[in-house]
Amino acid sequence: MKAKYIEDFKVWEQEFKFSIPITVRFSETDMFGHLNNTVPFVYFEHARIAYLKEIGLMGDWMAQNGNNIPVVADLQCDYMKQVFFDEELNVYVKASSFGTSSVDIHYMGKNEKGDVVFTGRSAIVQIEKKTGKSIPWTDKEKSYFN
Amino acid sequence: MKAKYIEDFKVWEQEFKFSIPITVRFSETDMFGHLNNTVPFVYFEHARIAYLKEIGLMGDWMAQNGNNIPVVADLQCDYMKQVFFDEELNVYVKASSFGTSSVDIHYMGKNEKGDVVFTGRSAIVQIEKKTGKSIPWTDKEKSYFN
Amino acid sequence: MKAKYIEDFKVWEQEFKFSIPITVRFSETDMFGHLNNTVPFVYFEHARIAYLKEIGLMGDWMAQNGNNIPVVADLQCDYMKQVFFDEELNVYVKASSFGTSSVDIHYMGKNEKGDVVFTGRSAIVQIEKKTGKSIPWTDKEKSYFN
Amino acid sequence: MKAKYIEDFKVWEQEFKFSIPITVRFSETDMFGHLNNTVPFVYFEHARIAYLKEIGLMGDWMAQNGNNIPVVADLQCDYMKQVFFDEELNVYVKASSFGTSSVDIHYMGKNEKGDVVFTGRSAIVQIEKKTGKSIPWTDKEKSYFN
Numbered sequence A, B, C, D: 001m002k003a004k005y006i007e008d009f010k011v012w013e014q015e016f017k018f019s020i021p022i023t024v025r026f027s028e029t030d031m032f033g034h035l036n037n038t039v040p041f042v043y044f045e046h047a048r049i050a051y052l053k054e055i056g057l058m059g060d061w062m063a064q065n066g067n068n069i070p071v072v073a074d075l076q077c078d079y080m081k082q083v084f085f086d087e088e089l090n091v092y093v094k095a096s097s098f099g100t101s102s103v104d105i106h107y108m109g110k111n112e113k114g115d116v117v118f119t120g121r122s123a124i125v126q127i128e129k130k131t132g133k134s135i136p137w138t139d140k141e142k143s144y145f146n
Helices: A009-014 A039-055 A057-063 A139-144 B009-014 B039-055 B057-063 B139-144 C009-014 C039-055 C057-063 C139-144 D009-014 D039-055 D057-063 D139-144
Strands: A018-023 A068-079 A088-098 A102-110 A116-128 B018-023 B068-079 B088-098 B102-110 B116-128 C018-023 C068-079 C088-098 C102-110 C116-128 D018-023 D068-079 D088-098 D102-110 D116-128
Touching: A018 A039, A039 A057, A039 A068, A039 A088, A039 A102, A039 A116, A057 A068, A057 A139, B018 B039, B039 B057, B039 B068, B039 B088, B039 B102, B039 B116, B057 B068, B057 B139, C018 C039, C039 C057, C039 C068, C039 C088, C039 C102, C039 C116, C057 C068, C057 C139, D018 D039, D039 D057, D039 D068, D039 D088, D039 D102, D039 D116, D057 D068, D057 D139
Parallel strands: none
Antiparallel strands: A018 A088, A068 A116, A068 B068, A088 A102, A102 A116, B018 B088, B068 B116, B088 B102, B102 B116, C018 C088, C068 C116, C068 D068, C088 C102, C102 C116, D018 D088, D068 D116, D088 D102, D102 D116
């Protein structure tokens, strides 16, 4: 069963261009014998930051000494298949759609067989660190996501 | 801004009857100086299990030697306010709506001032451990959630 | 088998005056069905900070705007008995011995039956945040630990 | 300052042959702005299992359907240098010395500059899963560690 944020799964799946490999750690399993449900969110954060570095936006945030920072407004994960210790996953990230000062980021985890094991999404909002106010994207910033 | 799974916030908030206290640990903060975004899901799991024990369903699952177990189909969290080290939160849990073999569980975190700091939800499905097939709720099981 | 930092276990055990209760979370277990080995260190940190608050030292560190901060020089844990999901532990903390600018903190975890499940220790050093240099204890600071 | 389990640092350092790369995750930092002290133990476990797979012992444990399993008797870490978000570490593992049914495993973390950032050790004991009794190493098992 696909999540509400996915319209056409095949199209959605093929739009991902960026991924990082992640090996499931022993400490990330739980007594049910599989990956604990809270861990994909750790993977999402790790993969999202790698993606933001890759497209150049992370560097911009750092260059301005952190005046503006990205904050996570919400996070969600849909579990498709069980994941086990020592599996080598690929966690994919893409920008899906834009608001004035926010962006919807989507995630997909695949195992070695190519099965999709979980999908997810989160809204990221750009805010001014000092005031907490949301900061609209510049055209330059938007262009990074293409 | 309220999440899509909340219709009337006041009504939604008042329906919670069960909560557990959780103190934010130092190791749960991150370099942004606040609670890391992945940690509320740890709180949700901890509070959900306490809730299922409280209503008696966890005991039933254990009594049948784990033939049927609850699995998490999806998880989501909406972040309302920043949470900091050493804050004493209350994490609330309630059952919101039922499917044949699933239940929608809702979550709400409040700080000491009574501010809602995050909300969340997840679908839990009862499955047979051996086959992985979903197992419809009995009337007795449904009654636990009232 | 007792750890090297414990001379007489009975004496050592009775010297603890401070403890906090901690319930083992589901996400802290691993696929071996018990508490993952890395988690007692999370408990130690949590209990140590509660202890430093209790004796008044944490307040002092905060009052001076964090000029001086405590850093952990080393950490160790000896595992005596397996710990399982949902056990309610008490984690004890005490100051064991002093150096010029350091203090040896000892830890003991007990389950509901009163069995010692793990013991531990760590050296904490007081340093100046800006320079990283170690800062000798004042007599007032030492007195907190008694 | 070197740890007690290291006699000659240069010799000790050069004996490591096995390592795995680990990138520091954002969720592994804390509000002090650096890697939380509890996380190197997660790295040690991850690296130790990779090492045991590499030398072939993990496969043996699995082949006998888990009759005998390795348990951790103790764990310790000495912190040499601060570690920060996004650093790419190498975590080294070696067997240091043997008991009848135990082995002392040593660890070393290095940053990209080649600085040693932390060192550690742990005793691992082979036990029979059913009885919990320690199981002496066979000559074949000992040979894996060379």
